[in-house]
Amino acid sequence: MADDTSRKRKVRGRKIRSDRSQKEGRRAKKELARTASNARERNGDTPLADPADITPEPFVETDAVESIRDRITGWLEADQPVHLIGPTGCGKTALALSAAAERGRPVVWLNGDEAVDTAALVGAHAGGERYTEDDRFVSGVSKQTEIVRERWVDNPLSVAVREGATLVYNEFSRSDPAAHNVLLSVFEEGVLERPGKRGEDRTIEVHPEFRAIVTSNDAEYAGVHRQQDALLDRFVGVHVDYYDEQTERDVVEAHVDLPEDDIETIVGTTRALRDDLEIVVGTRAAITAAKGLTVFDGRGGDEDGQFEDELLVDVFTDVLAPKVAEAGVEDIEELRSTIAETV
Missing domain, CATH: 1.20.5 (Single alpha-helices involved in coiled-coils or other helix-helix interfaces)
Structure with missing residues (x-):
């Protein structure tokens, strides 16, 4: 017994x-x-950012800017991912961030380049985690078992679709198109698959408030990949070009402390060079030139006190030279000559 x-x-x-x-x-x-x-x-x-923290500063809101931003936010309200396409330096990124902030939802930022692959979007195993099980339920006997398990870390896309954030994917077309296959099921079936993740949570159901804004340079730019048509068909494309002259003046004025006449000269020169040169001369170039002119004492002795032509040529040559530097010194000299003629 x-x-x-x-x-x-x-x-x-x-x-x-x-x-x-x-x-x-x-x-x-x-x-x-x-x-x-x-x-x-x-x-x-964490990739999640408060919308108030990502609003560009300064950000100029003219009628032209608000009009195109309203188009972006309108398409987002219609639950359509938006592809902003346009030349470098025209303000695509600022527009995307401003439109994302307008939604009032958390924002996830991602910058595209050759190194972005599927794992960089959805996540990957990141080492192991250890913990110890201590068994003391039998008197006088102690048993410890160390357990190691792989730790999965979600990356920006997974966080955005799960939390209902607005994904701002800058320089989208600089990433390998193969990395973007996971977006097809996100936009079509509302499900994100995480390759490499095991278990029942291998997929994430897309939050109803998730939205995406991607930006790309025009197709002729160096380092730009042609994305697959199946994915591009699921975006609406909004073309962003350089703003009108008054808006460009307002943008430059928001970044530098210069008299109105000086800003008019800088923007006018920028727009003329945009027509005369084969390289891209964006609004960003005007801002950089204006910042340079604030630190150089090169005003003429005439009554209007405008910048000396030679100084304008020097500054714009410095600003634009990196775009032709790889071609050689002769091309930089040719650039300077064209700028001098324009000024």
Whole structure:
């Protein structure tokens, strides 16, 4: 009889140890996940940004700017991903961030380049996590088991679709088109697949408030990849060009402290060079030139006190020279000559 009782206790004891051990393991895993998540938040290691923090400063809101931003936000309200296309330096990124901030939802920023692959978008295993199960349910016996498991870290796209954020994907066309295959199911089926992730949570159901804005330079720019038609068909394309002259003046004035006449000269020169040169002369070039002119004492001695022509030539040559520097010194001299003729 005693033997039977002893046998039953042992059987029951093994079941209790097994059940409690599993519970302790699950508890440890949850605590580990919470700790890791809290640590990421404390360290700022999260791609989510408050919309108020990403609004470009300064950002000029003229009628021309508001008109195109309203088109972007309108398409986002219609649940359409938006592809902003236009020349470099025309303000696509600022527009995208401003439109994203207008939604009032968290924003996730991503910058495209050759190194972006599927893992950079959806996440990957990032080392291992260790925790210890300590079994002390039998008197006088202590058993410790160290468990190592792979730790998965979500990247910007996964976070954006899960949290209902606005994804701003800058320089979208500089990334390899193969990396963007995961976007097809996001836009079509409302599901994100995470290749490499195992288990039931391999997919994420797209949050109904998720939206995407991507920006690209025109197709003829160096380093730009042609994206697959199946994906481009799911975007609406909004072409962004250089603004009218008054808007460009307002943009430059927001960045530098110069008299109105000086800004008029800088913007006028920029627009003339845009017509005369084969390279891209964007609004950004006007802003850079204006910043340079604020630190050089090169005003003429006449009554209007305008910048000397030679100084304007020097500054615009410095600003635009990187676009032809790889071609050689002769091309820089030719650039300077063209700028001098324009000025």
